[in-house]
């Protein structure tokens with residue numbers, strides 16, 4: 001099976017009307033959308049999603065930001081989906097992100113960096129479970145695959 005990654009458009013991206021741009025960039029790159037949900041994250045889910053950062057000084061503001069409005073939670077599929085999605089997003093701090101990436105084109109502040117992407121296949125599996133549970137992704141044929149993937 002193709003690798004899957006969890007991507008979220010954070011509340012800043014939704015409020016700024018960047019949902020279409022973010023999805024468009026991942027679509028045009030060639031990743032395949034297999035699940036999508038507009039949702040409100042509560043404190044419990046935020047804490048579990050960001051549990052690796054619980055002892056960091058920015059943890060409280062991270063939780064308050066991610067729960068501050070709706071997010072768009074998605075699962076994307078590709079060979080090497082985790083790395084490809086993060087490359088399309090750019091560096092964590094938009095100030096360090098290259099132009100041409102989502103964060104490099106749309107952001108200036110690390111606390112308002114528009115998107116989340118899983119950092120490993122193991123994180124992706126964990127985050128997909130948190131946000132979508134089992135069987136949250138659709139299995140369907142994409143007719144453009146033959147023009148995107150050689151075999």
Ligand code: DAT
Pocket residue numbers: 053058062091092110111113115116117119
């Ligand atoms: P990424 O989102 O690129 O995987 P991360 O997992 O290290 O980055 O951190 C999660 C989020 O926390 C990140 O998107 C923005 C915020 N963050 C990270 N480091 C920060 C810092 N030093 N100060 C403020 N916010 C930070």
Ligand code: MG
Pocket residue numbers: 117118119
């Ligand atoms: Mg991370």
